[in-house]
Amino acid sequence: MNVKIMADSASDLADKQYQQYDIEIASLTVELDGEVFMDGKNITPxxxxxxxxxxxxxxTSQVSPQSFKDIFTSYAEKKQSLVYIAFxxxxxxxxxxxxxxxNEVKEIYPDADLHVIDSKCASIGYGLVVLxxxxxxxxxxxxxxxxxxxAYHAKHMEHIFTVDDLEYLYRGGRVSKTAAFVGSLLKIKPILHVDNGKLIPxxxxxxxxxxxxxxxxxxQQRGVDLKNQVIGISHGDDLPRAQQLAEMVQETTGCKEIIIEMVGSAIGSHSGPGTLALFFLNDTYQ
Incomplete structure (x- = not known):
């Protein structure tokens, strides 16, 4: 393989997918009960x-600078092209x-063929771009x-999702305390999406x-050529509802492939259990 692909653990793909395509992975960290864990490695969602x-x-914490420096340096030394698409x-x-x-590594290795791209995506929406x-x-x-x-897939990747409890989004600063309280009281379920990388109700x-x-x-309103797409579904420890959604997608679109994965530890720490997300392209699949 001439070009190495790199992602981080917020892409929420299964280990078998990372291994199948020999994808380099950098881990975000999760702190729980005073212990720090590596997302996707020594803690389960x-x-x-x-x-x-x-x-x-x-x-949660982002990938450490030293981790990136070590990985980028190793590819610069090997003179191998590396494309890292990021959370x-x-x-x-x-x-x-x-x-x-x-930039630091390129100061030492000016000819290094390293490329860092902002996916503006998250979870399996990000994972589909990586794949x-x-x-x-x-x-x-x-x-x-x-x-x-x-760049094309990142621009056109739709994220449509809901959460089981607004309290988790409140903790993450996504909704007000009043909205979380009233929403829980009235059994209101928000539908959110990602617009230019931002989480928007x-x-x-x-x-x-x-x-x-x-x-x-x-x-159906936003998607194009859904039948020929790989559609993604991620869930916060609620596989039955994810499978129910997948059946509805299949019946509606007749799509060729649906990937279902659990929302990983890093993103799940903010969205909470019961999250359910649907990912697809809003333009013709390429």
Whole structure:
């Protein structure tokens, strides 16, 4: 493989997918009960969700500068091309840190073929972008072809999601305390999306049964060529509802492939158990 693809653990893909395409992974960290864990390595999402259900409040941190410097240096020394597509810069400082380390390494190795790209995506929406360019790299695509495709998919990737409890979004500063309290009291389920990397509330739905149907409607309104897409679903330890949503997607679109994964420990620490997200392209699949 001429071009190495790198992602971070906020892409929420399964280990088998990282291994299949030989993707380099950098881990965000999760602090729980005074211990610091590496997302995707020595802590499971379910353990984070169980802790949150018991009132614990995990904290997360971006990938360390030294981790990036070590990885980038190793590829510079090998003179191998590396394309790192990062977790949205609007949701984490990981991209900015990576850019700083890229510049530092290039001061020492000015010919290093290192590229850091802001995905403006999260969870499986981010993971789908990673998979697309990893397949291209495996098939021998050039660095520029990979960068162009990453930019295209990042720009057109829709994130439509809901959360089970507004309290978790309140803790993360996404909704006010009053909105969280009233929403929980009235059983209001928010539907949110990601716009240019930022988390934006879209609608409020009364009652959880209506939420999945409305998510499908939004996908039909925004999606293009859904039948030929790989569609992503991620969940906060609620596989039955994720599978229910997948069945609705399949019935509605007849799409060729649906990827279902659990929201990872880092993102799940902010969205909470019961999160359900749907990812697709809003333009023709490439």
């Amino acid at each position: 379910k353990s984070v969700y169980d802790a949150m259900r018991n009132g614990k409040k995990p904290k 949205s810069s609007e949701l984490s400082g990981t991209y900015q840190t990576a850019k700083m380390m890229e 697309r360019i990893a397949k291209m790299a495996k098939d021998g695509a050039t660095v520029q072809e990979i960068i162009d495709m990453a 879209l609608e409020k739905i009364r009652g959880s049964k209506k939420v999945l149907g409305r998510m499908i409607q939004i996908m």
